Amino acid sequence: MKEEILINVTPQECRAAVIENGMLQEMYVERTSSRGLVGNIYRGKVIRVLPGMQAAFINIGRERSAFLHAAEILPISETELIENDNITTPDINELLHVGQVITVQVIKDEIGTKGARLTTHLTIPSRYLVMMPDNPHIGVSQRIEDEVERQRLRDILSHSKEAQTAGELSKKGEVEEKLSESDESPSKEKQTKKRKKKKLKDSVSDEQPGYIVRTAAEGAGDDELHRDADFLGKLWQSIKERIRGSKAPCLVYDDLDLALRLIRDSVPSDVETIKVDSDEVHTKLLSFVDDFVPALKSCVDLYSGERPLFDVYNVEDEIEKALHRKVQLKSGGYLIIEQTEAMVTIDVNTGAFVGYRNLEDTIFKTNLEASSALARQLRLRNLGGMVIIDFIDMKEDEHKRQVLRTLERALERDHAKTHISEVSSLGLVQMTRKRNRESLEHLLCESCPTCDNRGSIKTAQTICYEIFRELYRSARAYEAQKYLVLATQEVVDRMLDEEASYLAELESSIGKPIRFQAERLYTQEQFDVVLL
Template sequence: MEKELIINSNNKKVDVAILEDKKLVEYHQQDSDSKIVVGDIYLGRVKKLVPGLNAAFLDIGYSKDAFLHYSDLGPKLPSVKKFTNKATSGHNTTWRLNDYDLNEEIIKTGRIDEVLKKKGLLLVQILKEPISTKGPRLTCEITIPGRLLVLVPFSNIVTISKKVSSNDERKRLKVLIESIKPANFGVILRTAAEGKKAADLHEELNELLENWKKMFQNMIKNRKVGKLLSELDMTESLIRDILTDDFTRIAVNDKDLYGNIKKFLDHAIPEKAKIVQMYNGRQAIFDTFGITKQIKASFGKTSTMNSGAYLVIEHTEAMHVIDVNSGPKVSTQNQQDAVLKVNMEAAKEIARQLRLRDIGGLIIIDFIDMRKYEHRKALFHQMREFMSPDHAQHTILPLSKFGLMQITRQRVRPEVKIATAEVCPSCNGTGKINSTILTIDELERDLEYVIKLRPNTRFEVKIHPFLFAYLKKGFPSRQMNWFMKYKKWIKIQPDQNLPINQYKFFDSQGEEINMEIGD
């Protein structure tokens, strides 16, 4: 599989697209003036305790109070509180934890008002960015991530990613890291640490400790609410967390960002520095790599697949609901197998849509009904397989007796939403239509279907004059390209009575070719 990371940067924002075999699977946006980033460490002040929610609201210097639930305090809260109090009062002048006595852990079923006091200062980390009307969500389980390791203060536990399957390698890594880590600092070894030498792990461990030291120095210097340590920006954190050996290209259109990425890779992953490319083309970078068109086609309310089946994606306050529809082209022969095939195709597209839109929370999927148990079981296992590349934590339940599949997916950032409607030239904006680029895509998909269905039939397409002009424009025109592809001349007729997003096929007798074929 060919994997590419394409980065479009301008003064206002950075857009990051991940392609797998030229198909868009992830899309991230970050405003240049974004103030709250997941992973940032803050010094916060408890503003309000809400026992009914078993949570607290903290002032971290942001316009909205941040939310901290009891379940996100972490068992090491007493140690975090003691460290914060000593540092802000001037009684602790070292960032090291060698001689630090860790306090007894809190219980999982406790109450927020038993462990926190109003107006108290507390070391916290951003767990989720602000979403809608909600402020950021916090945790007291502080971690400082690197590419190979994650540093966990106030702990002595060494854990290793489950994806490192070799027992010998797991033992080697554990013995190695326990011999070099300082006291009262836990370490999580990531999958990328597999096979790395002691010198590589030791170098990154020192860098993470240096970040902890920097955070501590900011805390004792300012001693007031605010940011103490910034996470890498989104682009660099994405590269750190997702870049694997199978990536073949990183293309970026900004000289400064190119330099930063090159520098980061030269230091962190030298063998991957050569895949970074500075894009200097005349076209916009997203147009060159076919991303703009895919964005337009992928972010509407409906998502159409190659078979003609389509998804309807609805968002409510409580959940996302996805409905799978077979469309007009499903064969009536061997109907159960045809339904399974459509559901499998839909499952693959749903997995892509969840990653692409970064949809989180509860997701309910209404697949087309299947009577056979083995088909329902196969769909569940295939859905798990399609979701396996997703880095967000998720849980998938088997189909219920009503034919519904439930998925929960971690949400740490607002859902990506892209407008795919444009002003209608007929009503001047009082209504909305699908983007015309989607209409052309649908026309060409149906054209191919009609040619396969009636290979020896001469037919013509009637379409709105605006789209007629577009299809006839240029050399070779879109119509000429059809002739070269299908070895058949497709006649096009403008029809002022048709809406701009509709078209019709007619045979040589002037009879309309009905597209509503099958179930």
């Protein structure tokens, strides 16, 4: 399967698109003013303990307090037992108290009115491995199905851990030797070296970390895995030093930005092209892949065409379609996708498709096409949580089985964890998709005040960025002395206030003045760029 990654970078935001066989499959957006928190490590302070919810709220230095459940505080072994119903969860008051300082990691971004979700089970990812500092277990991704390959990867990591253990023991011996020498020194020197004693002890840890081998490691050599393990070991040491010297609440480890994180976590080794339209980000990507994924170096290209990168691949139009509730199928059928607070509902309809043979065959073909289409929409729109799919009722069990199998195959390339149930007696399929960041609609849109929050419109910020892109596109395509932008008062105010620095930067870049005029009759999503 031909896969391409497109990365569009502006001073305000970074957008990444995953293209498979010419079709947009996934969309990532990270804005400079609101970067994602997943993977960040904080020193937090407990501000409230809730025994009734077996949870606590933690101040990590952000506007909204974060949420920590009791199951995310316990040692890994005890948590596994709780999931198997062998023991009961200890009372949250036995684990935490108000004012306590604790090291936590974000596992789910702030979504809607909810704060970030936290865990004390820290994980630090690299290209091939995920380090678990507090869990010595070695695991292998379930997506690697070959048992021989799974065992090979385990053996490599086991040998790497043995080498690390030997190094730690050697280092510990040197420390003990230095400490014993300090005991024989004169009293004044004893006090000086005693002050170093704690520092020396703090730099050595008897705990050996565990690892999870990621899917990308399939087929990787010993040197690549050892290099990853060494890198993670050094990174964890630096994080520990920051934790010791920090005062809660504060950030002690900030995960990579979107472009580098995408290369590390999501890009398969067989990707054909990674195109980026920024010189600075292109240089960063080349340096990153040279260190961690040398095989991808030849795939990273700098795009310098006249047309905007996303326009060349029709990505802008696909994003626009992904914000609509109706999805048209090639056969003439369609999907209706509704995202609510409780769940996502997807309704399948035959629409204009009348079939060729009989009703059951028409329904079966529509449901098969809908299975592939809705799997793509879940990835593209980043819809998660509980998903209810209302397929058209099928009578034959074999048809139901084939529709489910088609849906499962379509979701195999989805990086988010999914679970699908059987078709119910009502023709419904229940499934779950792991959600750890905002959906595309919630990121780009807001509730519409005109219809009393029953729908949504694009935010003023989103419209401002569309205007920036349109101005940049017009400057490349046409000659003009100056530009006049017609938009709503709210959009104009934002352009001249919050976005003023970016506006000045754009005017300097295109060498032409840009003027704004508020139009009272325009809707928030409506704007025009006039060439003068």
